[in-house]
Amino acid sequence: MTSFSLKIVTPDGLQYDGQAEEVIVRAVSGDMGILAGHANCIAPLGMGKATVVADGKRRYAACIGGILSVMNGNVTLVPTTFEWVENIDRDRAERAYEKAQAVLQDKSATPTDIRLAQAKLRRALVRKSVAGNR
Amino acid sequence: MAGISAKEIKTRIRSMESTKQITKAMEMVASSKLRRAQSRVANSRPYFEILYNSITDIVQQNADLSSPYLTQRPANKAIYVVIAGDRGLAGGYNSNVLKMAQAEMKGKDVTALPVGRKAADYFKARNIPILTQQYAEAEDMTVGDCFSVAKQLCKAYLAGKCDEIVVCYTNFVSVLTQTPGTLRLLPLVHTKSRQQSSDILYEPGSVEVFDAIVPEYVGGILYGALCESRAAEQAARRTAMDSATQNAQDMIADLSLKFNQARQAVITQEITEIVAGSNSSF
Numbered sequence: 001m002t003s004f005s006l007k008i009v010t011p012d013g014l015q016y017d018g019q020a021e022e023v024i025v026r027a028v029s030g031d032m033g034i035l036a037g038h039a040n041c042i043a044p045l046g047m048g049k050a051t052v053v054a055d056g057k058r059r060y061a062a063c064i065g066g067i068l069s070v071m072n073g074n075v076t077l078v079p080t081t082f083e084w085v086e087n088i089d090r091d092r093a094e095r096a097y098e099k100a101q102a103v104l105q106d107k108s109a110t111p112t113d114i115r116l117a118q119a120k121l122r123r124a125l126v127r128k129s130v131a132g133n134r
Numbered sequence: 135m136a137g138i139s140a141k142e143i144k145t146r147i148r149s150m151e152s153t154k155q156i157t158k159a160m161e162m163v164a165s166s167k168l169r170r171a172q173s174r175v176a177n178s179r180p181y182f183e184i185l186y187n188s189i190t191d192i193v194q195q196n197a198d199l200s201s202p203y204l205t206q207r208p209a210n211k212a213i214y215v216v217i218a219g220d221r222g223l224a225g226g227y228n229s230n231v232l233k234m235a236q237a238e239m240k241g242k243d244v245t246a247l248p249v250g251r252k253a254a255d256y257f258k259a260r261n262i263p264i265l266t267q268q269y270a271e272a273e274d275m276t277v278g279d280c281f282s283v284a285k286q287l288c289k290a291y292l293a294g295k296c297d298e299i300v301v302c303y304t305n306f307v308s309v310l311t312q313t314p315g316t317l318r319l320l321p322l323v324h325t326k327s328r329q330q331s332s333d334i335l336y337e338p339g340s341v342e343v344f345d346a347i348v349p350e351y352v353g354g355i356l357y358g359a360l361c362e363s364r365a366a367e368q369a370a371r372r373t374a375m376d377s378a379t380q381n382a383q384d385m386i387a388d389l390s391l392k393f394n395q396a397r398q399a400v401i402t403q404e405i406t407e408i409v410a411g412s413n414s415s416f
């Protein structure tokens with residue numbers, strides 16, 4: 001399969017820099033697959049699983065927020081959080097999930113707390129589902 | 135010995151020594167913090183650069199879009215995000231960035247968003263309106279904070295509360311050099327002529343894409359600027375404390391010489407007196 005150059009950078013560093021044959025990410029409007037020769041394209045990312053196919057091998061990651069851009073054949077993924085499946089701390093995600101649930105059950109929680117808890121819950125769910133896929 | 139007695143010199147040496155110990159300790163703390171900050175800068179730099187380049191690309195390639203983020207309005211009101219440190223004793227770090235911010239702000243209707251206690255104090259003292267004091271601690275600011283600030287700024291920009299958003303920070307060039315710099319976050323500048331045909335696919339739609347991407351971009355750039363500034367602060371502090379320690383050492387050496395001279399003078403005088411006394415008894 002033809003490959004294209006892919007770069008994945010997060011505030012924590014460069015996560016991937018090299019050739020890939022296919023990328024599937026969760027954009028805000030749904031899953032998007034990118035193959036070589038894709039038209040120039042910009043899409044904001046949602047929260048979900050990202051799949052990178054390089055050398056015929058599939059790698060999975062949790063990918064949250066950010067931007068996907070395809071410019072002249074170069075694909076750049078600039079997410080806020082990007083964790084390869086092997087780097088996901090499952091226990092931490094589990095703990096975050098339970099904590100967020102507890103806040104959401106709590107009737108005395110303030111609207112800001114609830115909003116934060118909801119965001120945390122969503123992130124934890126993404127991590128858990130990606131890690132469960134291993 | 136002329137002027138100062140040996141005892142006075144001794145007290146000064148002792149106080150110099152304790153100052154030296156403090157500056158030495160501060161230098162060591164700054165060094166270890168610098169190491170951490172440096173690795174963070176090294177990690178975030180590619181993000182900072184790629185994010186900046188891809189947004190510039192998008193803006194350049196884009197021809198037909200009339201997003202409010204791209205339209206240049208007469209810059210009447212501006213928000214300046216100024217990143218300085220929480221503490222002093224860092225050489226020219228705080229004053230350089232604040233001076234530059236002040237020069238940039240001249241003649242504009244400015245609201246400041248200080249990051250770092252020194253910046254907050256500076257604008258308070260000069261009666262410059264402050265957007266929020268929430269981020270007065272630069273040390274505690276996280277990535278999440280950067281993104282929430284960005285959201286807030288974009289909202290203010292879209293609502294027409296400001297026409298321009300600029301960030302003032304310090305570039306960490308190397309351990310020995312740090313240069314203050316400014317970066318205009320909004321509106322996005324369109325430098326090339328608008329002749330290129332736009333063939334970019336916006337998913338789901340151009341307006342939604344820009345609405346989602348721009349806060350992300352602003353947040354990312356702010357975080358990058360914060361990382362640079364933090365590393366620059368520690369580097370500046372380390373250099374300042376290193377030279378302070380050096381100065382203290384020089385002064386101690388100088389004072390010890392004076393002390394020894396004074397002590398020697400006292401001994402010589404005593405001997406002279408004894409000799410004179412024994413001579414006169416014959």
